Amino acid sequence: MTAGNYGTPEPENDDPFAYLYHSEGDASGSEPGQTVAQPGVPRTSYNQVKRVGERQYGNAGATAGGGYGYPPQAPTQQVPQQGQPTQYAPQQPPQPPQQAPGGRRAARGGSGGGPNNKMLLIGAVAVVAVVAIIISAVMIKGSGAKSQAGGSKPSATSGANSAQPAQSASSSSSDSTAGALPGTTDAATLTLAGGAQKSTQWSGAKASGGEYVDHMTSVGASVTWTVTAPKAASYDLWVRYANAQKDAASATTVVNGKALGWKMDLKNYGKEGDWTGWYRTFVSVNLNKGSNTVAVTCASGDSCHFNLDQLALVEAGGAKPNW
CATH class of the missing domain: 2.60.120.260 (Galactose-binding domain-like)
Structure with missing residues (x-):
């Protein structure tokens, strides 16, 4: 060790946790896709401190997540190199959530069902009305039959009415005798x-x-x-x-x-x-x-x-x- 380097730690030994700040499989400390600094060449990228457990996939400037226990972060904009035009990724407008045909109201039997539900409702009401009319007619007919059956029964308290059948029978017998052949x-x-x-x-x-x-x-x-x-x-x-x-x-x-x-x-x-x-x-x-x-x-x-x-x-x- 020379005097010029006395007290200056070696780059790979200056921080025992340096491996946590580098990408996996990159011992030099450079990010994937970045150019390693060379003597006499100005730096165009910089190492950034990353949280524990943070991983990068795809583009070097985009993070897959915010690490364990941290919320996701917005991707950092990559600084273009000198002599290269600035490129921006087109942003897609937010898409509204799609609903099933008819919407939630249609699934619950609301007005989203269209005219079919109205026709079914009208048909059901018509069927109920027809059944009610038939039942009413049967009840009225049965009541009339009972009234006629009751009217044909002779009254026990009416002496005049009870005498009429005997008189009619006598008349029928007389007519039969009168109409017989001589x-x-x-x-x-x-x-x-x-x-x-x-x-x-x-x-x-x-x-x-x-x-x-x-x-x-x-x-x-x-x-x-x-x-x-x-x-x-x-x-x-x-x-x-x-x-x-x-x-x-x-x-x-x-x-x-x-x-x-x-x-x-x-x-x-x-x-x-x-x-x-x-x-x-x-x-x-x-x-x-x-x-x-x-x-x-x-x-x-x-x-x-x-x-x-x-x-x-x-x-x-x-x-x-x-x-």
Whole structure:
């Protein structure tokens, strides 16, 4: 050691913590990217004291952080070397935070949902209204049905009302009796006209006292029966007669003053000249509901050699009289 350097420590030994002030892997104390000072050349960069734990990445002039326990620091501006133009890094404007479509209000079901939420709300209100109308209609209908059921029940305290059903039943029974078919009747008890007469000459008649109607051979001779039909319909008119002639007899049926287009066939099924044999035949007639007139008449062109014992009116296709 010379006198000129006495008392002056060596550069690498002047500070035991010098390694903390240099970049990692740089023993000379120069920062990455900086030029080491040379004799006779002015310095363009300077070493700066760094905090413990501070690291540099990338550009030499920018710090990655403020070290342990220190806030981050703004990057220091690098001093340009002589003869070089000054360069500045373009700064980007701050970007606003991005939100999801519809924003927070849309995520919470607010007005950010647009017209779809309004349409859904209107549809829900319409459905509720329709359901309310249907329920009201059902309740009203059920109430009306209960009222009708209650009104049909007779009152136990009303004596006049309780007597009315019995009276109605009596009237119905009377009407039914009045509208029933008359059944079998004796010809001698009916209205006779045109020369028709009563007779008891021949036996075998079923009429009361054996009395029957004779002398039907004259044109215009008739037996008229007034009957009450329970309904407008077709009926069978049966007659019990006697014919002792060789040929079949015939007659015209008149209903309510109108002659039918078909004749009543009165054929002889026994011996010729035997007036004690009695037979039966029928003809279909259409009657109105209520009172009707049915007549057995000897019209022009008829062969009226027959006697009449009884007449019967039954429903079409009904049971035959017991003759």
